[in-house]
Amino acid sequence: MNYKKILEEIKIEVEPLIGIGKLADYIPELANINPNHFGIELRFIDGASYAVGDTNIPFSIQSISKVFTLTLAIKLIGNEVWKRVSVEPSGNAFNSLVQLEHENGIPRNPFINAGALVISDILISQLDHPKHQLLEFIKNISNNQNIDINKKVAQSEKENGYRNAALANMMKSFGNIKNDINEVLDLYFCMCSIEMTCSDLSEAFLLYCNHGILPKGNEEIISLSQTKRLNALMQTCGFYDEAGEFSFTVGLPGKSGVGGGIVAVLPGKFSIASWSPELNAKGNSVLSMKALELFTTKSGLSVF
């Protein structure tokens, strides 16, 4: 198959959608981004990769970081993670407090904000320098030493993060946050503010297609069984309350962020990362959603 040509066709087909979505507007750093960016990169386990558009411009990975922190937490404490956070789709918006109240402070899954806060708390308990060590971990799996936190974004997130502070306090009241709330929030806002390119993300996600092993160098990050779990979670919970729709139209496990990025994987085969800043009403990138749908249709490659 001519993957380069498929990606180029996709770019032409999705670009007319620019203007339909809206930029995230809760912090100025996201609201002021040029909305015309679009990039898509496809990367196979065997090393082949295909890139079209803005695949080397770093953007705010936002919730995509939740996959990395969860991976690191699993690497550190294994299945102990699942005593603190559940694995079921939430059926609710990504920052809902209702469910926490009804379920004793145990978040529905690690990809809603509450769940990611618990994962932050775990990292703080396990690591001496959580922020630094998380960043080193991401640099390693992305094979790029230049990845960094955008401190201005982190600061803005913090100043507007009352809903996340509410979630953290709520879970603390149930005993499901062990460390100081400000420390937990600080790590959470930092991880959301990491900037990466489509190229970085497709590289990092190769481990989820490759049984938990980095193809370059063969380092095992997590076990095969743990990888299967992560992929299942991305399939059922990776797209806020649009998980069903994504599973439905794209058919791949993946994760999106309000920075406009989406990464997905076909286990055993490839990872694919797309970026375009404008979002639909559910907070997923309009162009990236469409691009991935077109890719699975045109290539015939999906899990279903």
Next chain:
Amino acid sequence: MNYKKILEEIKIEVEPLIGIGKLADYIPELANINPNHFGIELRFIDGASYAVGDTNIPFSIQSISKVFTLTLAIKLIGNEVWKRVSVEPSGNAFNSLVQLEHENGIPRNPFINAGALVISDILISQLDHPKHQLLEFIKNISNNQNIDINKKVAQSEKENGYRNAALANMMKSFGNIKNDINEVLDLYFCMCSIEMTCSDLSEAFLLYCNHGILPKGNEEIISLSQTKRLNALMQTCGFYDEAGEFSFTVGLPGKSGVGGGIVAVLPGKFSIASWSPELNAKGNSVLSMKALELFTTKSGLSVF
């Protein structure tokens, strides 16, 4: 791989779990079943099949029927179905009224009871003899003319179906049931009371692994794209509020019923049906869940 041997090992490993679960007890016909049954059948698109245990004893398919009625509805009216029922995981128990009230009578997905009632309503609008034609449809895809409704079970379901009557009335109040409520409930209870064997179910589900086409005879039931949608729905919504857990431990799209049956598919490869009557707290068969988990682990075959 020696599939027969794998299935035999599985039987030995799951049988000690008999006694842990509980029989469905809301109608006498399910409460009085011999709890010691266990059967598992694996069937490949190419015709090969492997059976161990009670794979030729018919049992009440219950919610597994929701896959068949949805398939028939899609065959009849295509994407119009999705105007009447959504495609997102519910995050709630299978018969919740709460969501209906908050979402104007549109059920979260076609595999919760409310959604299946809407599908029944669609079949009644589209078919002259809905009960008969649904049964003919199932006989055809299962390649077995002896499949039938257990009328005693249907009657018991009806006598205990107040929750379903509440759901139907609720949706009628929002205009999302078009036909007479008693007719809708009658078809619903009949479809739940159909009896099939593991052998029948694995045969019928081959179409979901084979692009919507029956391998024997090459009849196209639904399109490739519609099949992908059905598989995505089974992946995210097929196991009540245990969808995440199943996706997590088994890694295959599938559907369970309170009769103790579970069917799953690996698209492009095989279907697998298991039956054992005792249920866990979420209403899924204890032995069948474990059997499928063991199968994907032992065979290494899963979507993730």
Next chain:
Amino acid sequence: MNYKKILEEIKIEVEPLIGIGKLADYIPELANINPNHFGIELRFIDGASYAVGDTNIPFSIQSISKVFTLTLAIKLIGNEVWKRVSVEPSGNAFNSLVQLEHENGIPRNPFINAGALVISDILISQLDHPKHQLLEFIKNISNNQNIDINKKVAQSEKENGYRNAALANMMKSFGNIKNDINEVLDLYFCMCSIEMTCSDLSEAFLLYCNHGILPKGNEEIISLSQTKRLNALMQTCGFYDEAGEFSFTVGLPGKSGVGGGIVAVLPGKFSIASWSPELNAKGNSVLSMKALELFTTKSGLSVF
């Protein structure tokens, strides 16, 4: 105090509000009423009464009937009633299913629809001819033999009563409806369709100001303690999700109906009934609400 003059002033002050509210529109019989009606009648225990406007035109009492059925149920089985229905404000719309689902089919109070359906069920269990005997009971306390059910309204209610059918089925699934659902709904729709005048209602409600005793003839209907309970319920739950607002602006126990009627009492002193068909967004009569507010302000008579 010149009560007649106060009522006349009130009429002049509220009439400009005609046109602000909307007629109930879920059944044609309510949607086609002349919206210009307004009547108010004040009646003291000692026999004095003051009427202004359309106080002798019968209108659909709707939910005001819930006070009468509850009174009759208490008369028949006393405190046993409270095993089947709770006494707390619902904080939700009058026909919410959510609460029932979370609280095992026990309605929050007897003045929401679910609660009134349970009361209907109790009357059916206790009475040989529930419809007839309920009507006789209301005729007696109203001192008017001409009160009747509007059969056309009852039929329309039935044809549009899917939400109530959902509530009844839901409670039946929890075992909190003992009789046939259709019988329960039939009595419920009949009681809502009773027609009375402001004069009738102010007469009937005298018993709640007079320790449960009819002033004319001294018949004890319910005990002093039971009367206190009824008044407390009207205070906290009589106005759907506007109970707080009514308690706040009027300061009297009372009950409203979507026919546009409101009746209230000052225990130990008087009853007051007002009618005007146009409703606010919460389903309470715009003019009647304002009229009662003006009355307590002008007369200085309220419980607070």
Next chain:
Amino acid sequence: MNYKKILEEIKIEVEPLIGIGKLADYIPELANINPNHFGIELRFIDGASYAVGDTNIPFSIQSISKVFTLTLAIKLIGNEVWKRVSVEPSGNAFNSLVQLEHENGIPRNPFINAGALVISDILISQLDHPKHQLLEFIKNISNNQNIDINKKVAQSEKENGYRNAALANMMKSFGNIKNDINEVLDLYFCMCSIEMTCSDLSEAFLLYCNHGILPKGNEEIISLSQTKRLNALMQTCGFYDEAGEFSFTVGLPGKSGVGGGIVAVLPGKFSIASWSPELNAKGNSVLSMKALELFTTKSGLSVF
């Protein structure tokens, strides 16, 4: 009537209930109180007062303070208060986040924790020295210069106040908290930690029986109309999710606190304060609830 004798009878009748309830246990200062205390004081507008038991021992007034802060807020900004907090019963536990999430950060009423936090926020915006000025206000209406905050209790409240911090952050995310969250929480925890006696409380609540005017000295604190509103709120929302039960059994507007205190009023007549530390499952003092029920039964004095 011999009020002294009635109160003495009540003491004898309620004391056998000691041991049925449980002390509040979320902070050590409340958990370690001697559970055998009981006091009750009745105070008439005309100056007469009757006291039995431990009516001069200060205890933690907790949520009773919400009446005082609301009164002060109304005194300062009048009806502007109702733009920030609603007046309807919540039908939910006193610290529910669910409602806030569904209703855009506007608390259901000023007596649930969320509502009281908004009132704290208003006081901070309006007062130069909110803590000091609130205390002066309470000293004035209680006619006792010795009333003070228990700083140890305030500190403990703070250390265990994650649920309240969640509420405050949640409302801040909706823009319904204007000041710094820590300042708002600090004032909130201080007001809950004020200690008063039954004698103080019955004195302070006289203003709610006397049209908003302090009987001693005739100072008008709030207007007649505002007083009516406060009494209506106490009637419908003063007892967490037991408001209906209290209205039902006691029939007086009032307010309870988890310190074991309850104060109630009969407008135009008297105030009555009772204290006993053991609580029922809803957080209301077992003996105080029973004492007030007995008082209205024995005296025949209630609003209904």
